[in-house]
Amino acid sequence: MAECKVEVDVDGEGESENESESKAAERPSLMEEDLSCPVCRDLYRDPVLLSCTHSFCRGCLEHSWEQKGTHECPVCRQGCDGEQPIPNRALRNTCESYQREKGWRVPILAAALCGLHRRELVLYCVKDEEPVCIDCVTLHRGHELSPLERGVPGCKEELNDKINIMEEKVESFKRMRHKCSATSEYIRSQAQQAEKQIKMEFEKLHQFLNEEEASRIAALRQEEEEKKLRARERCYILARHIATLNETIQAVKREMGADDLTFLQNFQALKRRAQWTTEDPHSAQESLINVAKHLGSLGFKVWEKMQSHVKCLPVIMDPNTASPWLSMSPDMASVCASEERLLMPDNVERFDPCVFVLGSEGLDSGRHRWDIHVGDNPKWIVGVCKESVARKRKFTVTASGGVWTIGLSKGVYSALTSPRTTLNLERQLETVRVKLNVDKGEVSFWDPSDQKHICTFTDTFNEKVFPLFGPGLNSTPMAIIPAKVYVNSV
Incomplete structure (x- = not known):
């Protein structure tokens, strides 16, 4: 007795196995779907990318924009006014690789044409920095022209x-x-x-x-x-x-x-x-x-x-101007060399590499006086300088450069002029008094122990001047001596 084979379709329609396989073969693969333009449903041709991250064939996108009259993404409807689509080279290369694997012919994009003559762009104008066609040569007389690949x-x-x-x-x-x-x-x-x-x-x-x-x-x-x-x-x-x-x-x-x-x-x-x-x-x-x-x-x-418990300092040192090689006391009244370079911001006010520190306030009028204890330091500089003195490079300390100072170096006291003026002193200086008369343009130096005058600079101050302290790389602190406070009843 012959057997009878019956095929049943759950949807009520009979379909053979061969027909199902044929239809499955006709459906595009998942890879092909990912490489298909959402507008034309075909593999991308010259794909471009919008800011919304959706890609389209350049021609499909331009055609869609022409039809609708507005620039928006065909998928998410995000506005694209003023946006220039970016060529999606990675997607184009992937599409071409997929086509080669399938043995399909890779379409060749149409060559770009000259907007004026509708001829293929084959030359590059070096002067105008743009590609041109053969007919554009007459418009670029005297310009250097070269093949595109050389440009x-x-x-x-x-x-x-x-x-x-x-x-x-x-x-x-x-x-x-x-x-x-x-x-x-x-x-x-x-x-x-x-x-x-x-x-x-x-x-x-x-x-x-x-x-x-x-x-x-x-x-x-x-x-x-x-x-x-x-x-x-x-x-x-x-x-x-x-x-x-x-x-x-x-x-x-x-x-x-x-x-x-x-x-x-x-x-x-x-x-x-x-x-x-x-x-x-x-x-x-x-x-x-x-x-x-x-x-x-x-x-x-x-x-x-x-007054016996507090100090009145006529000048206060500014830590924001101190060289990284200087260590300052918490009361900002004394400074000495640091054993190692301190970690400080390289702000514009700071001296580096010169080993100096300035007073905290600029002086542009009146008379001022302060005493500085230099002790037995073998090398030091004290005085005043103009506000615009160099901070980030080495410079020559001279009065002509806006630095009015005296100093000790190699056992010789000098007024730092150009050239230096040797000061013949009767005794070693332990304390130096600086007197500044801004209105008269005078900076004088004195020995407060016997009130003897050392030297005086005369100049014109066209900008603020600041007290200058150069303790050198010595461990003995250079300190500002507290001033005495007097009360006069009127």
């Missing part, structure tokens, strides 16, 4: 040069960014250190004020107890006198009540008894608390006493 290397070389310049700028900007980041960290540490020092200084002031307050309140309490004790003693004496007088008065009154004869017989004795010989009481001087002593000009007296 490409020169253009690429020029662009490579520009790319190299931009890459160098990128590296420069990266270094600057790193410097800015390091500066930001340094600013943070500066603020923390400054806050710590402020708290320490105020802690000292608070301690002094608290001790002064306690001392003055104790003095007030002591005077209060003394004055109260004196008042109690006087009250006690007065109470005794009152009791004695009352007793005498009562006794005399009783005697006066006796009979006439007895009264007259005792009259002289009673008269003597009724006579008060003790000195009458009087108000004591300085019996009250001397409030004026305790409260009069209290703030000024405390401030005056505080």
Whole structure:
């Protein structure tokens, strides 16, 4: 008995196995779908990329834009006005490789044509830097023309040069960014250190004020107890006198009540008894608390006493100008050489490589004076300089260059003129006094130990001048000596 084979289609339609295989073969592969333009559903031809990341055939995209009259992505509808599609070379190469693997013929893109003559662009004008056709030669008379393939290397070389310049700028900007980041960290540490020092200084002031307050309140309490004790003693004496007088008065009154004869017989004795010989009481001087002593000009007296606990510096050094080879004290009053180069930002105000530091304030008028302790340093420079003095390179220290200073080097004292002027001093300088009269244009140097004049520079100051300190690479600190404060009553 012959068997009968029946094929059943779940959708109600009968279909043979061969027909299913044929239809599956007709369907494009997943790879081919990924390489197909969403507009024409064919493999990409000259694919271009939009900013929305969708790709299309150049012709399909241009045709779509012409039909709709607006520039938008055919897939996501994102606006593309003013956008120039970017050639998607990677996608084009992938499509061509896929076609070669399939044995298909790779289509050759139509050659670009001259917009004026509609001829193929085959030449390159070096002067105008553009491709031209044969008919354009007459429009480029006297210009150097070369085949397209010869013009490409020169253009690429020029662009490579520009790319190299931009890459160098990128590296420069990266270094600057790193410097800015390091500066930001340094600013943070500066603020923390400054806050710590402020708290320490105020802690000292608070301690002094608290001790002064306690001392003055104790003095007030002591005077209060003394004055109260004196008042109690006087009250006690007065109470005794009152009791004695009352007793005498009562006794005399009783005697006066006796009979006439007895009264007259005792009259002289009673008269003597009724006579008060003790000195009458009087108000004591300085019996009250001397409030004026305790409260009069209290703030000024405390401030005056505080001078022994605080320093008044006529000049303060600016740490932002100090060379990285210098170490400065927390109060910015002294500086000496550092054992190693300190990690500091390379800000424009800082001296490097010269080993200098400036005062914190520029001076453009008036008279000023400050003393500098140089000690036994074998090499140093002190004086003033103009604000525009070089900071990032070595320079010759001379008055003609806007630096008015004296110094010690190799055992010789000199005024730093050009050439240097030797100073014949009778004794070794341990302290140097600098006097500056900006209005008169004078900078003079003195030995404060015997008030002897050393030398004077005369010049015209056309800009701010700053105190200059050059301690050299010595371990002995160069220090600003605190000034004495005087109060003149008018």
